[in-house]
Amino acid sequence: MVKNRFLSVVMALVLMAFFTSGQLFSQKASATSSSKQTSLILATTTSTQDTGLLDVLIPMFEKENNVKVKTIAVGTGQALALGQKGEADVLLVHAPQSEQPLVDSKDVINRKRVMYNDFILVGPSSNPAHLSGSDIKTAFKKMYTAKKTFVSRGDDSGTDKKEKSIWQSLNIKPSGASYISTGQGMGATLQIAAQKKAYVLTDRGTFLSQKKKLGGMKIIIEGGKDLMNIYHVMQVNPAKHKMINSKDAKKFVDFMVSKKTQTIIGNFGKKEYGQALFIKYTE
Amino acid sequence: MNLLVDGLLKALAMLRSGDNEIITIATLTAKVSLTSIFFSTLLGLPLGMVLGLSKFKGRRLLLTFINLGMGLPPVVAGLWITLLLWRSGPLGQFSLLYTPTAIIMAQFIVSLPIIVGLTCSTFQQISDKLLLQIKALGATRTQTLFILLKETKIGIFAAIIAGLGRIIAEVGAAMMVGGNIQGDTRILTTSIVMEVSKGNFDIALALSFILMSAAFLITGSITFLQQRKRNA
Numbered sequence: 115m116v117k118n119r120f121l122s123v124v125m126a127l128v129l130m131a132f133f134t135s136g137q138l139f140s141q142k143a144s145a146t147s148s149s150k151q152t153s154l155i156l157a158t159t160t161s162t163q164d165t166g167l168l169d170v171l172i173p174m175f176e177k178e179n180n181v182k183v184k185t186i187a188v189g190t191g192q193a194l195a196l197g198q199k200g201e202a203d204v205l206l207v208h209a210p211q212s213e214q215p216l217v218d219s220k221d222v223i224n225r226k227r228v229m230y231n232d233f234i235l236v237g238p239s240s241n242p243a244h245l246s247g248s249d250i251k252t253a254f255k256k257m258y259t260a261k262k263t264f265v266s267r268g269d270d271s272g273t274d275k276k277e278k279s280i281w282q283s284l285n286i287k288p289s290g291a292s293y294i295s296t297g298q299g300m301g302a303t304l305q306i307a308a309q310k311k312a313y314v315l316t317d318r319g320t321f322l323s324q325k326k327k328l329g330g331m332k333i334i335i336e337g338g339k340d341l342m343n344i345y346h347v348m349q350v351n352p353a354k355h356k357m358i359n360s361k362d363a364k365k366f367v368d369f370m371v372s373k374k375t376q377t378i379i380g381n382f383g384k385k386e387y388g389q390a391l392f393i394k395y396t397e
Numbered sequence: 398m399n400l401l402v403d404g405l406l407k408a409l410a411m412l413r414s415g416d417n418e419i420i421t422i423a424t425l426t427a428k429v430s431l432t433s434i435f436f437s438t439l440l441g442l443p444l445g446m447v448l449g450l451s452k453f454k455g456r457r458l459l460l461t462f463i464n465l466g467m468g469l470p471p472v473v474a475g476l477w478i479t480l481l482l483w484r485s486g487p488l489g490q491f492s493l494l495y496t497p498t499a500i501i502m503a504q505f506i507v508s509l510p511i512i513v514g515l516t517c518s519t520f521q522q523i524s525d526k527l528l529l530q531i532k533a534l535g536a537t538r539t540q541t542l543f544i545l546l547k548e549t550k551i552g553i554f555a556a557i558i559a560g561l562g563r564i565i566a567e568v569g570a571a572m573m574v575g576g577n578i579q580g581d582t583r584i585l586t587t588s589i590v591m592e593v594s595k596g597n598f599d600i601a602l603a604l605s606f607i608l609m610s611a612a613f614l615i616t617g618s619i620t621f622l623q624q625r626k627r628n629a
Contacts, residue, residue: 155495164595169579184495186576201484201494302594327596357484357492 191270200355268295404602445516466510475570519552554623
């Protein structure tokens, strides 16, 4: 009896060992079968993932070049930091002012303009601060003095950097109960703004792709010249960091600015949202 | 409430349609969690056993650290592992960051203290009289081990179930060291986080139902094993 019971314990462990070792083995087998496949780490912003653009482009690139792309979707600040530390091979980001220092320090090379969309201020359709027009600075000031709630990304992303630069140009250090900092991605921040009936600065792409899930939110300010949101792709410099896959990184940069990809970017979202989420904009 | 029903229906539809992506995510989740629990059991059981039965200097301090480890926040474990696995870090040359192996490492670290700690307390509850009796009856080392394992079966399974629960619930570390890469390191919990941030609450709910059903199956079979004696 004792042995029987003990056996059941042993059996359970053996079964588990079998299962796991089998899995490990199959993992190893698949790894060797595709041994020629290289992998490329792409650090990018949440907006390119949340809009679904990368779901279209990455599989194409992987198929054409027999490479596995590991997409790490984080804020632009973190993506740039990963590039600066040499933890990523290629970057796709949207904060030109913060990208420049990395270009100057030669942490990144081969930087190319890819596309743009624009930042917009969205808010509840009741528009409690009565904002209008296209001048974002006036709108920010009016909203702040009226103490209407504003939701900030607060995650050092491209959008967050844009927002901070607007406050800075107004010499305002936003604080208090009407200024909410989420520390999360664009999608999550839009959800929070919708729940709190607050204003929020967003890129047009993410807003359009999520609009139907954000009840009662509409575009309040758009089209100002300060609101352009430009995306650049760049390689991490293999001469400055070790283990960089610069061969595929270069291919990725070429891929992003190629005519074919640019056409896909220009058409992305037209069918579903009635307008393109990004506008092709290569040099 | 409608959303809840929608989520449930969506989960069923996703499973029935044999949606490739969801199958990949679910298999990977099972693979990763079971591998982690296998290794932490393999190491945790003997460690807990030794710790529970022996007396040595510094044992209390060690136990304090293990008990502290039971509450180790996964993101902290994730952060440490990230630093280790960075290309510029000590284990950088193995390119393990953003791989399923990295997730397994994180889950191993958060579940090991639970298994060690709970196994240890189970073994400490064995009465000294029993140990003495076993010795008096002249049992060999192997025989002693069998008897003790039988004696502590319920506690050991409880330790494994608790460890597994930690692993299944874990998301912060998997996000950090795995990167939620599609088809590679995207597991059920990280995809739930992603779908929520995309505003796809129905898909997120569906995924949560799938996760909970899988957890029910696994935990259920272990619980069954644990409670077998009672029915016999």
